[in-house]
Amino acid sequence: MYRRGGVFTGEGVIPYTGEGSTVTAGSAVCTQIGCAYTGNEAVAYAAKQCNVDVVAAYPITPQTIIVERFSDYVANGEVDTKFMYVESEHSAMSACVGASLAGARVFTSTASQGLALMHEVMYLASGLRTPIVMGVVNRALSAPINIHGDHSDMMGSRDCGWIQLFAENAQEAYDLTIQAFKIAEDPAVQLPVAVNLDGYTVSHATENMKSLTDEDVARFLPPRKPIFKVDPSTPISVGGMALPEYYYEIKRQQEEALRQSRHVVKRVGKEYGDLTGRRYGFMEAYAMEDAQAAVISLGSTCGTVRSVAKRLRAKGKKVGAIKLWMYRPFPAEELISAIKGLKALAVMDRAISFGAPYGALCSDISSSLQNTEVKLKVLNMIYGLGGRDIPPATVERVYRDVLQAARTGKVEERVMFLDVRE
Amino acid sequence: MVAPKDLPLQELYAPGHRLCAGCGPSISVRMALKAARGPTVVVNSTGCVEVSTTIFPYTAWRIPWVHALFENTPAVASGLEYAYEALEKRGARKGKVDIIALGGDGGTFDIGIQALSGMLERGHDIVYICYDNEAYMNTGIQRSGATPRGAATTTSPAGKVIPGKRGGKKDLAAICAGHGIKYTATASIGFFTDYIDKVRKAIEVDGPAVVHVLAPCPLGWRSSPADTIKLAKMAVQTGIFPIYEVVDGKYRMSLKPGKLLPVEEYFKLQGRFSHLLRPEFKEELEEINREIEGNYRRILGLAGEQVA
Incomplete structure (x- = not known):
């Protein structure tokens, strides 16, 4: 066994010190609940604990279980989230943009063709600075049609201006989803985050993992405080036309925000590590x-x-x-x-x-x-x-x-x- | 019906935008906002109104306004509605917000019809207004699913053998009413008190409502900017654009049926139809006349009325 610890001072490079299949072990200061979830269930459970205001999603294999589980939470009164059953992924992401602009905490998830159909709207989500969190259950793209895992979907959208995180297993899918909201909604970031998990290998495999209590998640992730919102109390125009005199500066600022978001990703990863003993970084x-x-x-x-x-x-x-x-x-x-x-x-x-x-x-x-x-x-x-x-x-x-x-x-x-x- | 003197003086849609002189859609927006009853948010599809009213850093909107994309306005509006409801339930905001989703005919009849259908089916409390200038005017006058038969556009030109657009206009009102929504109306900015009344009724309906308003485009119709309102009236009077309501599935004409004006009178004022008045397209014109009358009678029949 390789010895613990690391010599890197590179910020955000976390030396692996774990013994098992999960990420870096450490001492947790919060209550950890042993549980067994598939990756999809872990993401749905994380979104539930993050107390999202609005979910808008459309079913696609192998993501479906995320929307099914969340529908159960809604149907059983375990959440008071408004779940919008949209007619396409294009509308799913569009509805998320609208809800996020109104100041809500918003979650969605998709895979493969669904992500490809969202492509246009993903640029809108980042350009309008909406801190949406999306679970992407990575799956191959057609043709030929194939429902199994690879990264073609997310790689096709890699330049959409989203923060993109990848999970190794159900534990990481859970942990990264919770962190994703905190990263996205940070006043310095205000950008959407995609949490990627491999189709089937992670999405459908049940693994032992540890979850947090609702109270600890709520303490880690207080309600969203939007820095602007579309609301009659503050009449603003959002999404207007920017001609050559302004467009470039706006996109430059967006790029700077995405580049600077690394500091928040690092800080949130450390905070999460301090809380749970599972430290994250880049x-x-x-x-x-x-x-x-x-x-x-x-x-x-x-x-x-x-x-x-x-x-x-x-x-x-x-x-x-x-x-x-x-x-x-x-x-x-x-x-x-x-x-x-x-x-x-x-x-x-x-x-x-x-x-x-x-x-x-x-x-x-x-x-x-x-x-x-x-x-x-x-x-x-x-x-x-x-x-x-x-x-x-x-x-x-x-x-x-x-x-x-x-x-x-x-x-x-x-x-x-x-x-x-x- | 609201009297012009009783309309609010307040202009929620400010002057100084860059839309053309005689722009029908611009008039339709100004009038629609006269029907606002309280805090209102507008979600606007890509199109002339969007690009010409919000050229950064200016805006003509004195109420919150969002533009997202061309085809997703009903979905974005749906998201806003759910968010307001969720935030209110959790005590993070207070008070009813009226949401108006606004799209042109291309954004509504064609590329956005799926999102509109989803919004209607889910039952969101949103008013959808389609301002119909009968082609993709923002991109330079291309035919849409709302372009009437025979009209010349840059993609349905009046050639030597093909006299303008083939096929007719989709029946948007029937498509929307077919979702079982409580209120659908067609309107014309030529009958503006009727139009404003319809927008207000649509706002007051609990659930989705649609107002499809004819709004002439002088540039695309090749008509005089001074004739915009006149043409909007004539479209109704010739029977080419009947105005009516569909309330809980029941059709009701908005004007007493009278003798229809000859459609040639309407066509004469517009370059897009001028070719139809040439002798070689006489049969086409006759066919168009038959279609217009047939459609008008059909709508009257649905409303339980007879042709005068």
């Missing part, structure tokens, strides 16, 4: 202190990667693993601080960025390395499309390749498609 680093080769990934794959890395460490291989919790805003400096000692890095992309030099995550990392003194070999692995399983044996091959690149300083193939029949 990423979690496993055994990176003296690693020569590492693998970086998003979502449920991170667990497989870490378990393989542990086995290789036990055999004396100098490998590490990074789990990225926050994909947007992209934590470039912090990531570089975590990988600067490596000789080679394998980047796992669970989506094709068609026609691009690399998958989206690898493009972000490669461009982050530009104009820095950090020299390391970067390998890009495309994997797991349409729910193709990613077994430990495949991850072992990834480590073998990245160790070889670290040793030889050579990358044979720039992009590799794992476990595909060619």
Whole structure:
């Protein structure tokens, strides 16, 4: 077992110190309730505890259980949330924008085609600075139609101006959903947040986890205090036309808000850690202190990667693993601080960025390395499309390749498609 | 019916916006807000009214106003309604807010009809006003599902063989009334007291209500800005745009049926129909006449009235 603790001072890089499948263990100061939820149930339960005012959502596999569970809460009088059963995801996100502008705390969730249909409205949500929280149950995009997990949906919307967080398991989906509201609604942020969880692998697998009491969530997350709202008490015009004289400044300010939101993500992750013992930040680093080769990934794959890395460490291989919790805003400096000692890095992309030099995550990392003194070999692995399983044996091959690149300083193939029949 | 002298002097829609001289939709908005009964919020689809009244950093709206997108105005309005209700229930705000969702004919008949249908089906307490200038005027006069048969637009031009738009206008009122809502009306800014009354009735209805108002566009109709109101009246008097209410499913004509004006009189004042008055399109004009009369009789029949 790799020793606890880490040497990184990179802000928001949280060293992995856990022993089990959940995130970094620590001492909690709040009551923790042992429970078993699927990822979807965990997200629905988190949204319930966050006491949202309005939910507007449309069913789509594999997200459906989130809306079903929340409907149960409404039907049983466990929440007094207004749940709008809309006629499409486009209207779901539109209704969320309207409700958020009125000052409400708003939640929705979707997947795949639903996210693609929302695409237009997602730009509106960020441009109008509405702190909506959305659970995105990652699923492949058509065609061909496929209901299983990959990251094509969110990667297609990665430039929509949303804060994008990725959960490894049900515990993280729960924890990140609660944090997402606090991040989104912070006066300095006022931006929407997507909490991603892998379709089926996380959404439908029941896991042991720990939840907070309603009271602790309420203390952590007080009611929303909007900094502006569409209300007759304050007549304002929202969403007017900005011509070339103004549009650019408005978008520049939006970009600055998204970039600066990192500070809030970090602060909220720490506050949540102080409360629960599960500390969050931009990423979690496993055994990176003296690693020569590492693998970086998003979502449920991170667990497989870490378990393989542990086995290789036990055999004396100098490998590490990074789990990225926050994909947007992209934590470039912090990531570089975590990988600067490596000789080679394998980047796992669970989506094709068609026609691009690399998958989206690898493009972000490669461009982050530009104009820095950090020299390391970067390998890009495309994997797991349409729910193709990613077994430990495949991850072992990834480590073998990245160790070889670290040793030889050579990358044979720039992009590799794992476990595909060619 | 409200008398013009009794209309509120207060203008919630301020002068100084950038809409054209003689713009029918602009008149329709100013009049609609005369019917406001209290705190009111407007949600506005993309279109002429939206782009010309809120060019940053100016606004012509003295009440809260939201523009989201082209096709989602009913959904955004639905979100506002639920939020006000949720926040009131939790003691975070107080008092009824009337919500008016406003869209042009393209935003209503075509791209936004799904969101409108959802809003009506869910029963939100929102007034939806469609200002109908019978084409996509904001993008430069393209045909919509509201463009009448024969009208020339840039995408239904009057060519040598095809005389303007093929197919007729969707029956928006019937589509809306078909959702079982309590109040649907068609109106014309040419009969403005009737229109304002209808907007007020729509506001007072508990639940969704729709007012479909004809609002001529001098630029798109190729008519004189001075003729906007005249044309809005003639559209009703020729039977091409009958005005009526559908209250709890029952049709009621808003004007006593009289002898219809010849539609040629209406067409003569508009460049978009001028080709129909040429001899080679005589048959087309006759067919249009038959359709107009047939539709007028159909509506009268629904209202239980006879042609005079």
